[in-house]
Amino acid sequence: TWLFSPKVEFGEILDTTCEKEVSEWVPLEYRNENIDMIVGLEFDFEWRGPGTEVASQFCNWVFVGRKNSRNLQVIVDTVINQLKDIARANAVGIEGITWEMLPDVVNVTGPKIMTIAIMQSLEQLLGRPVDDRDYAHITRPKLVGDVLIMPGVSFAALQNKNPTDQGDPLVTHHYEGLWKKEQVQAKERKKQKEEQERQQQGSSSSSSSSPSPASA
Template sequence: METWSGRLAFSPKKVPLSAAPAPSATTLSSLTSALTRTGPLAPRLGALCGEALTSSALAPWRASLHRDSIVPVGPPPPFLRVFLPLWCFWIARPQFFPVSSHHVGVVFLIALSYAAHLHVAIMLLSSRLQSAAGLFTLSTLCFIGILYHVWSLSDRPDYEPLLPSAFATPPGPLIPRKIWYKVGPKGLSAKMKNWTASCLEANPHYEYEFMDDMTGDVYVVTNFAHRPDIVEHYLYLTVPILKADMLRYLLLWNEGGIWSDLDVSCEGVPIDDWIPTEHKAQAGLVVGWEFDVGWGSHPLRQFTSWTIMSKPRSPHIWQVVENIMNGLKAKVKEHNVTIAQLDRPMIGDIVDFTGPRRLTRSIFQSLEKNMTIPRDTVYNLLKPKLVGDVLIMPGYSFAASSNKYGNMTDKANLNPKLVKHHYAGSWKNDKGGEL
């Protein structure tokens, strides 16, 4: 007896409906069980899928086909019994099927979807039955859904694991000529306008963008929808400085450019001249010491976070993001609260949690996955030093007032002073910033 999965044939021979074996429920049971454990939408889809494929649900349709003697009668083919639950699972939990990592699987699913759709279309053309028309509509929707998911996910990059190289910043042009700022609810003060103008007017060929709370939220939702944990944590955070710190790292990772706090002024050197010519091609990330020279043999050294330069997709910036995410999850567990309930006292030291110390630790953590960095080779710098693809600027470049040079060297031999931080400290209150 030719089955439903066999070749379409116009045969006068009628097959009794009772002779058609019912499809096995083994695969459906296991898949439906898996769907039930994955989320609130998945169980409904799994149940619908299982009901649609049972013999009782298909009985009227098979009976109608039997009456017309047009299409060979039999159970649904095994590939369709597996394909439909997988498709429902993909609709419910698309993050489990990143297209960029599973091209072969996606092509396979498309092929199965197209085959099922074509088969039903032929059945519809061969039959005048309303049930076939309904099945064709369902098949069409399934096929469109597959194509939509492929289109919407095909250009999404992989994030794990991090690129396994100290020189892993993707090759490309120089650091983008764009300056990023974040404005609080109170807007720009007169001083902030002057400080930011000192950078923008000295670099007229640079793009710039002032983000606020709303545009920051939209940016994160739009560009990190593939990481719902990042979106959820960012949107529900109520401590302003935490959101501002996360935003700076997400912006730099996604688009690159120069992050500058609003209380930073430029000291007259064009940004194009900040990186020495011999390092421009290799530098994927540029940071500067905040505390380095003149603090004794064991100072608490850290990079400044008020000025950071980066190419897009720096693995070192992504390490910062992942470490902050892990820190937030740990705090939620420690205090038995939700992200929205985390407050300033629960976080502790902001500088350590999302600020300069977190930035410093994460960069060295990322670099040292692939190389050993003797600390004495990157301390007490008077000139920029390239470590992997990270260019470390001497303290005099980004934080001249925080480093005690004294008479130890002729200042004429130092790297130029590039920016000045005015320490407005708008985040230093019990709320962690402007509300």
């Protein structure tokens, strides 16, 4: 059983169009393999060397995972841990997190954290380091451990400048980014609140430093 997971809100696909039947995504050579998850490259860059952050990253507006996916569980656990840290820093429960508390939505739930989680999951499975060198600049699907990695054209053709040597686009992402508006509004509210607090502190300081009127 597979879980097809595009960006969804209130049961509707927001900004992703499927261009080819999902049943056709997996090449014949891999159809009998143990595939736990299918992901596609959003950013496709060279490995930057030991100790550097991951350069190539998997998009998370669409992916496919088996029911009870091992890799997907690692991703969820990683995001939950991030949210717990944010909640702890703001002295609230996870349910109390607001937009203003998030440094950036992408940093908490975006492609980078998803990619790092998958690489850590694959390292546990394969017993070796996994990095950009395993999948950067692929021109056709590649199975790494139990994750089938699709080339940039598959899920993020526009982001990868519409390459012509990687097969056909499987999905078109329309970049609606409905969450961005809420994030911008939240940052503006936070900025206004901080400005008000600075003004109040300034007023308090001025009042406390003013000389008291002389007694009659």
